Amino acid sequence: MFTISGVRGVVGETLTAQAALQISASFGAWLGRGPVVVGRDTRPTGQMIAAAVFAGLASAGRDVLDLGLAPSPKVVFATKCLGAGGGMIITASHNPPDWNGLKFIGPDGLPLTEAELLTLRRDWSEGVFKPANWHSVGRILPGRLSGRYEKAIIDCVDAQALRKARLNVVVDPGNGAGSLVTPFVLRQLGCNLTAINASPDGTFPRPIEPTKEALSGLAEAVKASSADVGFAHDCDADRLVCVSETGEVLPEDMTLAIVLDSFLRANPGSVFVTNVASSSVFDDIAGKYHSKVHRTRVGESFVVQRMIETGAPIGGEGSCGGVILPNLSYTRDGILAAAKVLEALAETGETPSAVTGRMPKFFSVRTRLPLSRGDADRVIEALLERHRGEEIDTTDGFKLLRRGEWVLVRASGTEPIVRIMSEAQSIESAQGLNDELRAEVEETVASLRRDRA
Ligand code: MG
Numbered sequence: 001m002f003t004i005s006g007v008r009g010v011v012g013e014t015l016t017a018q019a020a021l022q023i024s025a026s027f028g029a030w031l032g033r034g035p036v037v038v039g040r041d042t043r044p045t046g047q048m049i050a051a052a053v054f055a056g057l058a059s060a061g062r063d064v065l066d067l068g069l070a071p072s073p074k075v076v077f078a079t080k081c082l083g084a085g086g087g088m089i090i091t092a093s094h095n096p097p098d099w100n101g102l103k104f105i106g107p108d109g110l111p112l113t114e115a116e117l118l119t120l121r122r123d124w125s126e127g128v129f130k131p132a133n134w135h136s137v138g139r140i141l142p143g144r145l146s147g148r149y150e151k152a153i154i155d156c157v158d159a160q161a162l163r164k165a166r167l168n169v170v171v172d173p174g175n176g177a178g179s180l181v182t183p184f185v186l187r188q189l190g191c192n193l194t195a196i197n198a199s200p201d202g203t204f205p206r207p208i209e210p211t212k213e214a215l216s217g218l219a220e221a222v223k224a225s226s227a228d229v230g231f232a233h234d235c236d237a238d239r240l241v242c243v244s245e246t247g248e249v250l251p252e253d254m255t256l257a258i259v260l261d262s263f264l265r266a267n268p269g270s271v272f273v274t275n276v277a278s279s280s281v282f283d284d285i286a287g288k289y290h291s292k293v294h295r296t297r298v299g300e301s302f303v304v305q306r307m308i309e310t311g312a313p314i315g316g317e318g319s320c321g322g323v324i325l326p327n328l329s330y331t332r333d334g335i336l337a338a339a340k341v342l343e344a345l346a347e348t349g350e351t352p353s354a355v356t357g358r359m360p361k362f363f364s365v366r367t368r369l370p371l372s373r374g375d376a377d378r379v380i381e382a383l384l385e386r387h388r389g390e391e392i393d394t395t396d397g398f399k400l401l402r403r404g405e406w407v408l409v410r411a412s413g414t415e416p417i418v419r420i421m422s423e424a425q426s427i428e429s430a431q432g433l434n435d436e437l438r439a440e441v442e443e444t445v446a447s448l449r450r451d452r453a
Contacts, residue, residue, distance in 0.1 A: 001014050001015065001019070002117065002121045003413050003414040004114060004117070004299045004301070004413035004414070005093075005103060005111070005299060005300065005301075005413065005414065006089075006101055006102050006103040006104055006112075006117070007019075007020075007023060007101050007102040007103075008092050008093075008095065008099060008100075008101035008102075008414060009099065009100070009101065010098050010099055011045040011048075011049070011098060011099070011100050015049075015099075015100055015101065017048060017049065017051070017052040018052070020049050020052040020053055020056065020102060021052040021053070021055050021056040021059075022056065022124055022127075022129070023056065023102060023120070023124050024052065024053040024054075024055075024056025024057050024060075024088065024102070025056035025057070025059050025060045025129050025131070026056075026060075026120060026123040026124040026128075026129055027056075027057070027060075027086070027088065027104055027120055028056060028057040028058075028059070028060025028061065028062040028138075029060045029061075029123070029129055029130070030119065030120055030123060031060075031062065031085045031086040031106075031107060032085070033085050034062075034083070034084055034085020034086065034107065035062060035063035035064065035065050035082075035084050035085060035138075035141070036057050036062045036063070036064055036065065036084060036085060036086050036087060036088060037065045037067060037075055037078045037079045037082060037084045037086075037087040037088070037105075037143055038050065038053055038054065038057070038064055038065070038066055038067065038075070038087070038088045038089075038090070038143075039066075039067035039068065039069070039070030039071075039072075039074060039075035039078070039087075039088075039089055039090070039143075039177075040068070040069060040070070040089070040090035040091065040177075041069070041071075041072070041089075041090065041091040041092075041093075041176055041177040041235045041236045042069055042175060042176050042177055042179070042200040042201070042202055042235060043090075043091075043092065043097060043099075043100050043202065043235065044097065044202040045100045046069075046090050046100065046202075049090050049100050049102075050066075050090055053088055053090060053102070054066070054140050057088070057138055058132075058137050058138035058139070058140065059131045059132060059137060059138075060129070060131070060132060060138070061132035061136050061137060061138055062085065062138045063138040063139050063140075063141060064138060064139070064140045064141065065078070065082060065084060065141055065142070065143035066140060066141065066142055066143055067143040067145070068143075069177055069180055069200055070177055070180070070181075071176075071177040071178055071180075071181055071233075071236055071237035071238070071334070071335060072089045072091055072093075072103065072177070072236040072237065072238045072331070072332075073237065073238055073328075073329065073331050073332065073333035073334070073335065073336065074145075074149045074177075074181065074335075075087050075088075075089045075105065076089075076105055076109060076111075076329050076330075076331040077109075077145075077148075077149045077152065077328065077329050077331075078143060078145055078149065079105045079109045080108075080109035080329060081145065081148055081149070081152075082143065082145070084107075085107050086104070086105055086106055086107050087104070087105030087109075088102060088103065088104060088105070089102070089103040089105070089236065090102060091103060091177075091235060091236040092235070093234055093235060093236050093238070093239075094208055094209040094210070094234040094235065094239065094320075095208065095209075096207075096208060097204050097208065104116075104117070104120065109329060109330065110301075110304060110308075110330050111300050111301040111304060111330075111331065112301065113301050113305065114299075114301065114302075149181070150181065150184060150185050150188065152328055153185055153328065153333075153335055153336050153339050154185065154188055154189065154339070156325060156327060156328055156336060156339065156340070157189070157339045157340060157342070157343040158343055158346070158347075159188075159189055159190075161343070161346050161347070162189040162190055162191075162339075162342055162343060162346050163189065163190030164190070164346075165190070165342075165345075165346035165349075166190050166191070166192060167190075167191050167192070167228045167229065167342055167345065167346065168191070168192045168194075168225065168226065168227040168228045169186055169191045169192070169193050169194070169227055169228065169229055169230070169231065169342070170193075170194045170195075170196065170218060170221045170222050170225060170227045170229075170230040170231070170243075171183055171186060171193065171194070171195050171196075171198070171230070171231045171232075171338070172195075172196050172197050172198075172206070172210075172215065172217065172218040172221075172230065172231070172232040172233075173195070173197060173198050173232070173233045173237065174197050174204065174205075174206055174208055174210065174214075174232065174233060174234070174235065175197050175198070175199055175200060175201065175202075175203060175204055175205060176200070176208065176233055176234060176235035176236065176237055177200065177233075177235065177236050177237050178233035178237030178334060178335060179195075179197075179198040179199060179200040180200055181237070181335055182231070182233065182237065182334075182335050182338060183195045183198055185335055185338075185339060186338065186339070186342070189339060189342065191342065194221060194225055194227070196217060196218065196221055197217070204235075208234060208235045209234060210232040210233065210234055210239060210241040210252075210321075212249040214232075215230075215232050215241065215243065215249050218230045218232055218243055218249075219243050219247040219248070219249055220247065222243050222244075222245065222247050223246070223247040226245075227245065228245055228345065228351065228352075229242060229243065229244070229245060229341065229342070229345060229352050230242065230243030230247075231243070231338045231341075233334045233335075234320075234334075237334045237335055238320075238322055238331065238332040238333060238334050239252070239320045239321045239322055239332070239334050240255045240321045240322075240323070240334035240335075240337040240338055240341070241255065241321055242254060242255050242258070242321075242341060242352055243352075244351065244352040244353045244356070245351045245352060245353060246353055248353070250352065250356060251279075251364070252318065252319060252320055252321035253278060253279040253281060253282075253318035253319065253321075254281075254356050254359075255321035255322075255323065255337055255341065256274070256278070256282070256316045256317075256318045256321065256322070256323055256337075257279070257281050257282065257285060257318070257356070257359060258340075258341050258344050258345075258352070258355055258356065259314075259316075259323050259337060259340040259341060259344060260272060260282060260285050260286070260314060260316075261285050261344070261355070261359070262340070262343065262344035262347060263313075263314050263340075264285065264286065264288070264289035264291055264314075265289065267313065268289040268290055268291065269289065269290050269291055270289075270291050270312070270313050270314060271291065271292050271294065271310045271311065271312040271313070272286050272291050272292070272293050272294070272312060272314055272315060273293075273294045273295075273296065273303050273306045273307045273310065273312045273314075273315035273316075274293065274294075274295060274296075274303065274315060274316060274317060274318055275295060275296050275297065275298045275299070275302065275303055275317050275318075275319070275396070276295045276296070276297065276298065276393060276395045276396050276399055276408060277298050277317075277318075277319050277396070277408055277410070277421055278295070278316075278317060278318030278319055279318050279362050279364065279423060280360075280362055280404065280406070280423060281318075281359055281360060281362055282318060284359065284360050285359065294306050294310055294312070295393075295395060296395065296396075297395055297396040298317070298319075298396050298410065298413065299413055300317065300322070300324075300331065300332055303315050303316070303317060303324065304324065304330045304331070307324065307326065307330065308330070312326075313325070313326060313327070316332060317332065319421075320332070321334065321337065322334070322337070323336060323337040323340060325340075360425075361425070362423050362424065362425065363423065363424055363425070363426060363427040363429075363430045364421060364422060364423040364424075364430055365421070365422050365427070365430045365431050365433075365434040366419065366420070366421045366422075366434075367419075367420045367434055367438060368412075368417045368418065368419050368420070369417060369418050369420070369438070369441060369442070369445075370416060370417050371411070371416065371417060371418045371445065372416055373411055373416065375445060375448055376411035376418045377411070378444070378448055379409070379418065379441050379444045379445060379448075380397050380398045380409065380410075380411075382440075382444040383398045383400075383409060383437075383440060383441075383444070384398060386440065387400055390402075396408070396410050397409050397410025397411060397418075398410070400433075400437070402433075404424075404425065405422070405423065405424040405425070405429055405430070405433060406422065406423055406433075407420065407421065407422040407423075407433040407434060407436075407437050408420070408421045408422075409437055409441060418441065420434055420437050420438055420441065421434075422434040422437070
């Protein structure tokens, strides 16, 4: 249930109201002081989990500032903006509707580090929690931001240039938490906007994860309205996928690529931080503007920690279209990403196809195999042994680099699976690399099982 990004599970099975209450109580006690901002995505179980979270936090003596339905990045912004002691987000991000989860924000407005999450899990599992006295339990209060989040995003872009450009945009928040914010912000930026799937009513007309297949409706709408660009979010709107003017659903890395290219053009030499699973396209863009790229383990908190260490003004995780600009806050923000992509398009007057067409083209193949965490570790050890002497990166799992192509084998932080990701200049090479490593993983798993039998 605990993962590198918080707590996630199927409601009623691996995530219950009881667990949500107890974990929130442990978190409230761990925070020590100050109110806690709470927001949730649009899942039908959100209110029930929120009630448990409120009770847990209040029983630990924390006041709750309830934002109600809110995108994850808005909750992070509010934690800092309202000077809260911490924050909690009730979301399962891109997982299916039967899932829900909890994300935790520290007093500094930063996602909890791996070590902090381990402490929280230990506190919760050992039940080290003393409820507050009746006269010191917390209150449940409305969290009031009065439009400050939306204004802060608008302040991050050249709003005047955007209003002049009057871009035609279709946005598909998938009935997620972005439904409440993204259309509003884009209209404020002068866009001629069509919104589809923008009713936060707890139903999900398309799969929550914004994959190419899930976004056929958006692609059609972009073509039908001759829009300049289309945008889609996951349920908590920290992710953004772009659809080109031709109706092509662009790979998620391209969101960050478009924003990075425009950012570094204006700020050459800036440090950029991303994870080891993100496309090599970022090395090419950074190289063009004499910028250094730092690569971390997969997970927002690792990227954010390195951004703070290096003072990087931009970072993100390509594989989930997330853009992080510390000027707003240290979190992936899909709404900010949409505004920055529009700014990049308005700046040059180019179409999304033209902007991405200037970038080197990479093809990627992603596969997965069910595997326990322990077996995944053994598989990775075996791969390291087998490929000794070759160019290898061990930042997160096993990454083999060959003449500008690479393949990464790593244990998922949220599910009992290993992911195999490959990237190359042709789809055939990417598939070949993926097949090769997949066969090696399967071979090792078979021999582990033989040893056990
Ligand atoms: Mg998300």
